[in-house]
Each structure stands twice: as C-alpha cells, then as structure tokens.
Amino acid sequence: MENLVAGYPGRQVLLRNLSFCLPAPAFVAIVGHNGSGKTTLFRVLTGQLPYEGRVQVYGRERRSLPPPAAARLLGYLPQRGPLDFAIPVRELVLMGRYRHHGLFSSYSALDYKLADAALQQVGIAHLTQRSFPELSGGEQQLVWLAQLSLQDALVYLLDEPTQQLDVYYRRRVFELVHGWAAAGRTVLCSTHDLDSLLNLSGFLLNLSEPAPQLRPLSPETVRAARQLLETRA
Known part of the structure; x- marks a missing residue:
C-alpha cells in the first residue's frame, strides 16, 4: 500500500497517504478511534470504495482485479447485524463454499465435509443442527468464522469480530x-479490544497516529496504542 487516500463522497477523507508493506503470512491488529478509517480501509481492499494511490495484493493492483480473482485472494467478515430468519448452522456455514461453484450448481458431499470440518475446527460441531438465531452472540460469531474459513482465501479481513462479545468468546475468536x-x-x-492483543504476535497498525505504520505486536506497543487512544480524541 503506497500513499493511499480514501474517504466517502461529500465527506472528509479518512485515510490520507497511508503506506505500508505487509509480509505474508502475518497477523495484523488494526486499531484507532471511531472514524479513523478502519472500516474504510477494508472497503478499499474489498473493492467497495474508490481510492488514490497504489494498493497491491500479492503483486496485483486492487482496482484492476476482476471479481473472481479478488474472491480467491480476499475473504471478508464485516460487522453484522442480527439474522432474523431461521437457518440451520451447518447450512449457513456451507454458504462459505458458494464462490467455488457456479450460480446454479449444487453443493457436493465434499462441501458438506468441509463445512463439518470447519465447525469442528472452531469448536461448535455440537451446534450443527441448531437454528442460527437461537445461538448466543459468541456462538454466532464462531459460525461466521467457520463460514469465512471455507472461502479459502489468502487474506482474511475481519471488521471488529469481537464487538459486544464477553471475555471468553473474545479470547476464542482471537485464538x-x-x-x-x-x-x-x-x-x-x-478491533477496540486491546487487552486481547497483549499475548499475540504479529503487527499493530494504529490509524489514529499522525503517520500510521506497522509496529511489532508486543505489550509495549499495545500500551503505547492504548495511551494514544485514551488521551487523544
């Protein structure tokens, strides 16, 4: 990412001259005040917002990526509202395989096997036949993560995945x-959940800094980020 400038028509620019180069694979925690551009950054990466500057994903310019190629590279978990209609957990997770099929193709036995494995991996195989709206907030987020994992992308973007979760599920999600x-x-x-970052490795990107840059994740960099976020609105 080089000299990224992005915002919304008729509103202020939220990201200005943002530059960083991220090694792959990596874990990056993105923090900042509300309105600092965290969701905006994800919308740029997912092709939902125009931008100035250069954004490359595995050497390919984001704005020139056709949708099928972008889908193979990037998986996205946005902030989600409640899901009002009843659907079994297994069927909802299975939808993560949608982009691997044509519009009118049906799911195969392999797809169901992969869905079951994803549910097992996140630790909720016992909820397979439950109706999604009946689950707790933490259980629902694990279902969304299982679905996301089936996209089999090289890069995963998660926008506030632990928002409104209790301590137990915040820890599970980050693990x-x-x-x-x-x-x-x-x-x-x-994320706004700095406490959950203290024992993780990877990078920290604080978009509230005057010139944001990737920093190694450590208790020291997390504490410095907390101090900035608590003292500067």
Whole structure:
C-alpha cells in the first residue's frame, strides 16, 4: 500500500497517504478511534470504495482485479447485524463454499465435509443442527468464522469480530484468527479490544497516529496504542 487516500463522497477523507508493506503470512491488529478509517480501509481492499494511490495484493493492483480473482485472494467478515430468519448452522456455514461453484450448481458431499470440518475446527460441531438465531452472540460469531474459513482465501479481513462479545468468546475468536496466520494465511483484524492483543504476535497498525505504520505486536506497543487512544480524541 503506497500513499493511499480514501474517504466517502461529500465527506472528509479518512485515510490520507497511508503506506505500508505487509509480509505474508502475518497477523495484523488494526486499531484507532471511531472514524479513523478502519472500516474504510477494508472497503478499499474489498473493492467497495474508490481510492488514490497504489494498493497491491500479492503483486496485483486492487482496482484492476476482476471479481473472481479478488474472491480467491480476499475473504471478508464485516460487522453484522442480527439474522432474523431461521437457518440451520451447518447450512449457513456451507454458504462459505458458494464462490467455488457456479450460480446454479449444487453443493457436493465434499462441501458438506468441509463445512463439518470447519465447525469442528472452531469448536461448535455440537451446534450443527441448531437454528442460527437461537445461538448466543459468541456462538454466532464462531459460525461466521467457520463460514469465512471455507472461502479459502489468502487474506482474511475481519471488521471488529469481537464487538459486544464477553471475555471468553473474545479470547476464542482471537485464538482462532491468530491461528490462521500461523497456518499460512494473512489476517487483518480491526478491533477496540486491546487487552486481547497483549499475548499475540504479529503487527499493530494504529490509524489514529499522525503517520500510521506497522509496529511489532508486543505489550509495549499495545500500551503505547492504548495511551494514544485514551488521551487523544
């Protein structure tokens, strides 16, 4: 990413001259005040916002990536509202395989096997036949993570995945996504939950800094970020 400038029409620019080069694989925690550009950055990377500057993903310019290529490179978990209609957990996770099929193709036995494995990996195989709206907030977020893992992308973008979760599920979510990086994926995760970052390895990007840059994740860099976020609005 080089000299990225991005914002919204008729509103202020939220990201200005942002530059960094991220090695792959890696885990990156993205922090900052509300309105500092965390979600904006993800919308640039997912092709939802125009931008100035250069954004390359595995050597390919983001704005020139056709949708199928972008889907193979990038998986995205946005902030989600409640899901009001009843759907079994297994079927919802299975939707993560959608982009591997044509519009009118059906799911195969392999797809169901992969969905079951994803549920097992996040620790909720016992919820396979439950209706998604009946689950707790933490259980629902694990379902979304299982679905995301089935996209089999090289880069995962997670926007506030632990928002409104209790301590137990915050820890579970961070353990899972940090493990994806250890297994060879690149994970960019925006968060306000600094406490959960203290024992993780990777990088920290604080968009509230005057000139944000990648810093190694450590208790010291997390404390410095907390001090800035608590004293500067």
